[in-house]
Amino acid sequence: MEEERKTPRLDELERGPWPSFVTEIKRAAVKSEAADDLLGLLEKSYEDKVGHWKHGGIVGVKGYGGGVIGRYTDMPEEFPHLREFHTMRLNQPSGWFYTSEALRKICDIWEKHGSGLTNFHGSTGDVILLGTTTSELQPTFDEFSDAGFDLGGSGSDLRSPSCCVGPGRCEFACYDTLDMCFDLTNEYQDELHRPMWPYKFKIKMSGCANDCVAAIARADLSVIGTWRDCIRIDQDEVKAYAAGGLDIQTAVCDKCPTRALHFNARSGELSVDGEDCSRCMHCVNVMTKAIRQGREKGATLLIGAKSTIVKSAFLSWVVVPFMKLESPYTEFKELLSRIWDWWDENGKTRERIGELIYRVGMGEFLRAVGLPPVPQMVFRPRANPYVFWPEDEIVKQEQQAAPPESGQE
Numbered sequence: 451m452e453e454e455r456k457t458p459r460l461d462e463l464e465r466g467p468w469p470s471f472v473t474e475i476k477r478a479a480v481k482s483e484a485a486d487d488l489l490g491l492l493e494k495s496y497e498d499k500v501g502h503w504k505h506g507g508i509v510g511v512k513g514y515g516g517g518v519i520g521r522y523t524d525m526p527e528e529f530p531h532l533r534e535f536h537t538m539r540l541n542q543p544s545g546w547f548y549t550s551e552a553l554r555k556i557c558d559i560w561e562k563h564g565s566g567l568t569n570f571h572g573s574t575g576d577v578i579l580l581g582t583t584t585s586e587l588q589p590t591f592d593e594f595s596d597a598g599f600d601l602g603g604s605g606s607d608l609r610s611p612s613c614c615v616g617p618g619r620c621e622f623a624c625y626d627t628l629d630m631c632f633d634l635t636n637e638y639q640d641e642l643h644r645p646m647w648p649y650k651f652k653i654k655m656s657g658c659a660n661d662c663v664a665a666i667a668r669a670d671l672s673v674i675g676t677w678r679d680c681i682r683i684d685q686d687e688v689k690a691y692a693a694g695g696l697d698i699q700t701a702v703c704d705k706c707p708t709r710a711l712h713f714n715a716r717s718g719e720l721s722v723d724g725e726d727c728s729r730c731m732h733c734v735n736v737m738t739k740a741i742r743q744g745r746e747k748g749a750t751l752l753i754g755a756k757s758t759i760v761k762s763a764f765l766s767w768v769v770v771p772f773m774k775l776e777s778p779y780t781e782f783k784e785l786l787s788r789i790w791d792w793w794d795e796n797g798k799t800r801e802r803i804g805e806l807i808y809r810v811g812m813g814e815f816l817r818a819v820g821l822p823p824v825p826q827m828v829f830r831p832r833a834n835p836y837v838f839w840p841e842d843e844i845v846k847q848e849q850q851a852a853p854p855e856s857g858q859e
Contacts (some may be wrong), residue, residue: 457489521581540577542571544631556577567581607644610642614655630655634779647797668757670802672751680744682744766804
């Protein structure tokens, strides 16, 4: 019997009240030599204070350029079962709805072909299957494909579109995120499986401004549900909240980012300046029974979010304040096509679209994709690095703003 592997540093990560990934790797190591070697390699990394992984070689399955990420250790002699430890991505269902049967099927196939280790889910949204060999990649994909699963995106392609739970369980969804995610995933199979762009492109869909998939921070194109008309207020429910002890002025009005809400303590009624409302969802979240979203629902489109790559991390910024989103999403897809064409033509290698817009200016982007400039795109133009005014426009504005010469009216 082999001596039990000693992992004193990893053991520290099992202390405390929270579940630990170390515990799960140890459970997998009982049946998987690769998982056992992974424990040893990770312990070694903590000891040496360096990651013992390297890149090298392109791996994949027939017909696909994405969905598989090559992983190799730089210590193959000491950890032979990590000589190849490739990652596969499975495209997730809209809203991450699974049956227990589907989950068991995924795990059974993966234990047969790989380490048995999974990550539900990666930051893109896919099911992450951690650790298999080059020879097992095609058989693994074939079995998953026969079971009704497909690979997700990786590399310079469209990453797997992802969305919040939407109308499946949430009353706040302003459009059908589940249907849109499913539609886009099927529409753009070539873009998802065959890398063809300067770098990756992510589309994430949230049904409202609560943004439960963090699209504004992570998606090249963020689709955030909103409404175009005014919030609806039930004054009887407002009074019930006040009678129940809620400090409406402090908890709601004072925290409204545009101070659009006003509470009359004497009458017990709440009013709103509709033009000032930014539709941030705070008041709806706090007073769900009393305040409802407007009736004319759709989404705001934002562009350019990403983590640090060529430039620092970006949050996305508004390019379309409101768009109705109904199947077959023709207006959205036509805009998306223009965005991709411009980015593909002008982007540098490994340059996300947000970085390209930062480099050439928002005005150049808007003209190229046929979007009109609107106030929602900027907050303080002189302090906004994405907006550059053409010289002829600056001269024209200065002439219009100049006071009349002496003696003229």
